[in-house]
Amino acid sequence: MFNAARSMGEWTLAVLETLGRASVFLAQTLLGMGAAVRRFSLVIKQVYASGVRTLSIVLVSGLFVGMVLALQGYNTLVQFGAEESLGVVVALTLVRELGPVVAGLLFAGRAGSALTAEIGLMKSTEQLSGLEMMAVDPFQRIFAPRLLAGFLALPMLAAMFTAVGVLGGHLVAVDLLSVDAGVFWSRMQGAVGFYTDVLSGLLKAVVFGFVVTWIAIFEGWDCVPTPEGVANATTRTVVKSSLAVLGLDFVMTAVMFTV
Amino acid sequence: MNVRIVETLVGFFVLLFFVAMFILAMKVSNLASFSGTGGYTVSAYFENVGGLKRRAPVAAGGVRVGQVTGISYNTDTYKALVTIKINEQFDKFPTDTSASIFTSGLLGEQYVGLSPGGLDDYLADGDEIDLTQSALVLEKLIGNFLTSK
Structure with missing residues (x-):
């Protein structure tokens, strides 16, 4: 009884402590943001590492998700004779939900894990301490450019995912299932608003990019500096950031789309 | 690299x-298409708008000429007020144009159809369309059909 209460308390305190450390880490990283903006070449390098190198998997997934949405949507809609609405179904699903969320999950798996492993290895080989020895602030030199790059890269990836997904949906709907192309686009344009849907989806992606990158670099910085510790931290990054993306998505959908 | x-x-x-x-x-x-700027707004009172929604298309002769920008209810006249934005290139609708709410297909979305009248004055920004015809409510129709026997 007392042991159970004690372990419960211990766990709660540990969670709170991690949250506190993550917040302090974020505050320090944000303070280093000015230096990162002044040396923008560092940010560009990180956009390449986390954005450009995630591009191929995002584009291929987007294409297939769009195609599968069109196929499945068609099966249901054709029963009601409403296959003209296929464009609306594909576009709204991608723009509002699947674009930001799936791009966020892929980004967490592809770029987030790499960030954690990189920073974890820097820590375990004492490169971070080495930087501090040379009076180089690792927050300005290492963390801030990575956070800014993730913040910029994920919305771009999500927009590309959505666009490619809609094109994939068009490919299946119009070329394979012979839905009329004019109706496909016009019904879509009638139902999707640029500000209410496209920009809301993009806002989701901005938040996901920020949170996923934050978790990834914090886990790397916070890891136990051993091979096993780095491995655990990488796993934790993928698990935590995927959960964060899905949880935040629900909250933001509830706020944005249920008025 | x-x-x-x-x-x-x-x-x-x-x-x-x-x-x-x-x-x-x-x-x-x-x-x-129809992005806020360009075009003029007119309003119309309907007895019943059925399932009409904001951003529903406004068509004349089956061609899209504008969209519904707002739907509200007026407690003075007890009618539904629908505001319509018509694209600026279609600026020659006579003032006695009538507006009706139609359904595209049996289960399709509802839209506002405009039928031009014959007067020489044209609708301008802020004008009101007087001749309106409400939406066809399917439940009402079925109810009439059942009670008429």
Whole structure:
């Protein structure tokens, strides 16, 4: 009884402590943001590492998700004779939900894990301490450019995912299932608003990019500096950031789309 | 890796983002057509708007000429007030134009259909369409059919 209460308390305190450390880490990283903006070449390098190198998997997934949405949507809609609405179904699903969320999950798996492993290895080989020895602030030199790059890269990836997904949906709907192309686009344009849907989806992606990158670099910085510790931290990054993306998505959908 | 190659690839990445946003704005969403600017607003009172929604199309002769920008209820006249924005290129609707709410297909979405009248004065911004015909409510129709026997 007392042991159970004690372990419960211990766990709660540990969670709170991690949250506190993550917040302090974020505050320090944000303070280093000015230096990162002044040396923008560092940010560009990180956009390449986390954005450009995630591009191929995002584009291929987007294409297939769009195609599968069109196929499945068609099966249901054709029963009601409403296959003209296929464009609306594909576009709204991608723009509002699947674009930001799936791009966020892929980004967490592809770029987030790499960030954690990189920073974890820097820590375990004492490169971070080495930087501090040379009076180089690792927050300005290492963390801030990575956070800014993730913040910029994920919305771009999500927009590309959505666009490619809609094109994939068009490919299946119009070329394979012979839905009329004019109706496909016009019904879509009638139902999707640029500000209410496209920009809301993009806002989701901005938040996901920020949170996923934050978790990834914090886990790397916070890891136990051993091979096993780095491995655990990488796993934790993928698990935590995927959960964060899905949880935040629900909250933001509830706020944005249920008025 | 060479800094120049990295920067070039990031440049293409950003370019691709702009292409994607262009597709999303112009092809997927309705930014290109009827985007706030351009056009004039008229209003019409209906007894019953049925399932009409904001952003529903406004058509004349089956061609889309505008969209519904707002639906509210007036407690003085006890009628539904529908505001319609008509694209500026269609500025020659006579003042006795009538507005009706139609359904496209049996289960399709509802839209406002305009039938032009014969007067020489044209509708301008802020005008009201007097001749309106309410939406056909299917439940009412079935009810009438059942009780008439």
